[in-house]
Amino acid sequence: MAANFTTPWLDTGDNAWQLTAASLVALQSVPGLVVLYAGIMRSKWAINSAFMAFYGFAATLITWVLWAYKMGFGIYMLPFVGRPGPVVTMAQELEQSCLPSAALCQNFPLSTMVYFQFVFAAITIVIMAGAFLGRMNFHAWMIFVPLWITFSYTIGAYSLWGGGFLFQRGVIDYSGGYVIHISSGTAGFVGAHWIGPRLAADREDSRPNNILCVLIGAGILWIGWNGFNGGDPYAASADAGAAVLNTNVATAMSLLCWTICDMIYYKKPSVLGAVQGMVTGLVAITPAAGVVAGWGAICIGFASGTIPWLSMNIMGKKVAYFRKIDDTLGVFHTHMVAGFVGGMCVGLFATVEGCAAFGLTNPGGAIEGNGKQVYLQLYGALFVIAWNMVWTSLIMCFIKYVLRIPLRMSEAELLAGDDAIHGEAAYVLGPCEAHEHLLAGHYIKRSETGPGELGMGGAIIGHDPHAGAAHEKSATGNGTGSSEIKHD
Template identity: 35%
Template sequence: MNTGDIVWILVSSALVWLMTPGLALFYGGLANRNFASNTVFLSVIVLGIAPLVWVICGYSLAFSGHGLLIGNFKHFLLHGLTYNHSTFGLHIPDAAYMLFQGMFAIITVAIITGSVVGRMNLKAMLLFIPLWLILVYAPLAHMVWGGGILQRMGALDFAGGDVVHISSGISGLTLAILVGRRHRFSSETDTPDNMSNVLIGAALLWFGWFGFNSGSALTINATAILAFINTNIAAAAALTTWFLLDFIKTGKARISAALSGGLVGLVVITPAAGFVTPSSAIIMGILVAPIVYYLADFLQTKFKYDDTLDAFNFHGIGGIVGGILTALFATKDYHGILATGSLKQLGIQLLAIIITIALAAGMTTLIAKLINLWLPLRIPADIERKGIDHELHGEYISMLSSPQFNQHVRAKQKL
């Protein structure tokens, strides 16, 4: 065991944990004031549910056994987990590895909630979260990182392109389609309700992403440094490119647009962070911005799906682009196309993406259909129209959405 590596993985675990409150603020700031509290609450409740599922059976299903698709219950409730040595040949004990990987499960399922905030039945969501972690996240983590079929094939996913971003993006889109589109009102818009929260949330996400990607080296070495550099520079390139595209289109220098570009850059570099050079990371950031910017708008216009806070648009599309570009730009040691001239790695990456999409979409549909046999997936229309924050939560992220504030304004108008 290496003390420095243990410290780094514990710090990285804390950084990845911080991403979920960051996501809550980012989502909450972007959300309409009638469901901003609902948006934040769904990320907060994930902080409670996901670690419990992970400790009880998620880690065991993901990282025990030698199955092609899923592990077993050898480490149920962390039974037999080692705290002073590694069974994976790492410089950190298995308990530290379990902790780090568990943080990924939290942020992944939190991302999904952004697609259906403000209209999904809370009871249904509380059932969906643990079932999805067990039936989608754990098998994918096993297949990619736990010795399963995708790892044996040689699929490259440094920190979660398939496991985190594509799975959550596709699941969010599937759930959004099953739940249905929001009711629209002429008095409401989809413009960000609290730009301060958007900025703070994006900053926490970006900061936490350093632990997300660099920590995935699982040791303090050159790869960890490379992943750290690539994470920052890809996000910077995507932020700049996205801002320019949006400024040309709208004529407005929008903070939300720039930060959205940065987030997409962080997504695209995730599967490639330790496999590509910094110059390639810059190119990846530049390329992903126009692809997501224009493709997301085209798909939503054509297919009319309601991905409320762009979980699919950013994470699903961005993750798919990242997986493909990883095959293109990976260094010679990782069989990238530009470095070797071989298309083999591209075929492996595409197959891994297809398997991830099929599992995420198929199992999300099955879980939602099973829940719907007992509970409606959607809240009643009258509650949605009045605002789920008022009817369900009684708390308000935005002062402007508070009934007390609105009464104060009306009183002043009468004077």
């Protein structure tokens, strides 16, 4: 039996919390967003949407341990990126975690830090995928993921967290409002421009195939955010507790505000709207979670439940350019806009006590008399936006024009969906060839529903037992063909 291996720098409580927080964040991607994406898309895209997230998670991890972690958190190479290199030896995995460019060390091993930072990189890719669902060529996606992690994500991570120039200037991004959400929202919108839109029929009829799955995924996302924000002090500290509480307060406030906006404007409370409000609350509190007070979290929740709502429901539907760009799940509004709102709220509401508890020397935000913090937050946001606009475009153009790999699926694949791309269907309900098209998400409108058939939400679900013998005969193929199914 091996002897116990102890080290003077290891705090088992901090290590346990950090691994728990990392696992909570990992669960946000798989299964959280995997399930959410599978449910929120038409059933013909359920497999492809879930698999894009699943693949992105795996590809990011290999990229991360082979070279990308050190680009984001390693030794200085440039003011915005560290030297690339692998973290794959046992000696590296067992040594103490340190961020050399930030002159910070943690009381847990490097392996814990590598995994913790990986799950943040992975969820950034998975969030971005939400803008590309329903038409991006999977082969292009396979190449895009490692390239974007390498040339875009690591830059924001090093600049803000790894000791880069934004970190040195005092820009605050507590847990990823800039590194994760502004970057994924910007890159998603720019990428959607280069890929092109979905089929017109898919954009017009974009009803979710399973809203309960959406709620399951959303619930995992919400609770998983306790690790997302609670893990960023790198310790089981008092500030971690404050970050968790503030995260939930802001999220609840945002959900309520979004729901009220829906009721005022659309006259109905929407479940999907509530999910959007939940997401924007989570996103907006992320850059601020442990440096603002509870009342600041409420203010952020109010801002995130109203400003992104206006962005999505007014600007997104009335401004021609936003209607033209097919951002499938509105990632620009829920992540870029909400992340920007949260980042600016840090400049306004950060407290001296919160900054000190997080280990920062910043003298709070504007409420503490430090109006300069607002400028610093704006400066950091604009850098992340500009970098992602340029490099997402360069990567997309490289894949399309240099590698000659189409960014968008063929028309045949767009019509068929999952079966043509993966040879699999999300829902196999039985050997009913007459209704096989429903498994691919080709819904039938009520006006096209045949006699004696029951319609629900535009999709045929069975035959009316009271339709009479005449239709029963035709439905079994002995009639003149009145049981033929019309496709939309």
